[in-house]
Amino acid sequence: xxxxxxxxxxxxxxxxxxxxxxxxxxxxxxxxxxxxxxxxxxxxxxxxxxxxxxxxxxxxxxxxxxxxxxxxxxxxxxxxxxxxxxxxxxxxxxxxxxxxxxxxxxxxxxxxxxxxxxxxxxxxxxxxxxxxxxxxxxxxxxxxxxxxxx
Amino acid sequence: xxxxxxxxxxxxxxxxxxxxxxxxxxxxxxxxxxxxxxxxxxxxxxxxxxxxxxxxxxxxxxxxxxxxxxxxxxxxxxxxxxxxxxxxxxxxxxxxxxxxxxxxxxxxxxxxxxxxxxxxxxxxxxxxxxxxx
Numbered sequence: 001x002x003x004x005x006x007x008x009x010x011x012x013x014x015x016x017x018x019x020x021x022x023x024x025x026x027x028x029x030x031x032x033x034x035x036x037x038x039x040x041x042x043x044x045x046x047x048x049x050x051x052x053x054x055x056x057x058x059x060x061x062x063x064x065x066x067x068x069x070x071x072x073x074x075x076x077x078x079x080x081x082x083x084x085x086x087x088x089x090x091x092x093x094x095x096x097x098x099x100x101x102x103x104x105x106x107x108x109x110x111x112x113x114x115x116x117x118x119x120x121x122x123x124x125x126x127x128x129x130x131x132x133x134x135x136x137x138x139x140x141x142x143x144x145x146x147x148x149x150x
Numbered sequence: 151x152x153x154x155x156x157x158x159x160x161x162x163x164x165x166x167x168x169x170x171x172x173x174x175x176x177x178x179x180x181x182x183x184x185x186x187x188x189x190x191x192x193x194x195x196x197x198x199x200x201x202x203x204x205x206x207x208x209x210x211x212x213x214x215x216x217x218x219x220x221x222x223x224x225x226x227x228x229x230x231x232x233x234x235x236x237x238x239x240x241x242x243x244x245x246x247x248x249x250x251x252x253x254x255x256x257x258x259x260x261x262x263x264x265x266x267x268x269x270x271x272x273x274x275x276x277x278x279x280x281x282x283x
Contacts, residue, residue, distance in 0.1 A: 014183075128244065133244065
């Protein structure tokens, strides 16, 4: 129950943050990425504002916990490897982001505008995610089979 | 820098930070949007509802605040470009395990080397695309 309540409130706050900072406007995002034009540092200030709140809370209150307040185990990543998969993934994500000024947060927040462009973006984003999931599942099964075969 | 909006950016960012603190402290989940959303595409029973409520909250906030919104501008009127961009974002965030929120906010705050690396890479590759667009 606590999980569902916190997820709802957290989602509402996240969407509100996206709207207040106007990151749902792709022109605002492109303004940050366009360093040779009329550069707009706003996006960096959004990240800064988030870090000012999250970083001290994380390091002072959350980091030492093994379980969340609802009793669930902390679900953060323990992966520290900078590997080829990460580099390729971040590069491709950045390309898509730069192409139209949209990343998952703003796209999902403003889907209520009913824009056909946003809908196409979100559908093809979903297809891309499922595609990777399928390919990697297949790869791991193949590797497992090979190891078992030996 | 005539379009620079430092105060609303900081305020919006602080809300994103609050959102991430609440989700992590109360339920142990990381507020990374690509991760939360991609989990919805392959539903596991016990993990489906909170993800749906989180994304639902984002969508609802738009309807609550939409009367106050300035009009948003499209970067390009090409539906093909949006489709290609969506595909790149979907593949990239899944391969790299995160987007602007997961790596750029939570990962950086946790001083994760992986996230700091990923953030530098996706901002650089986006800048290069914008440069040649």
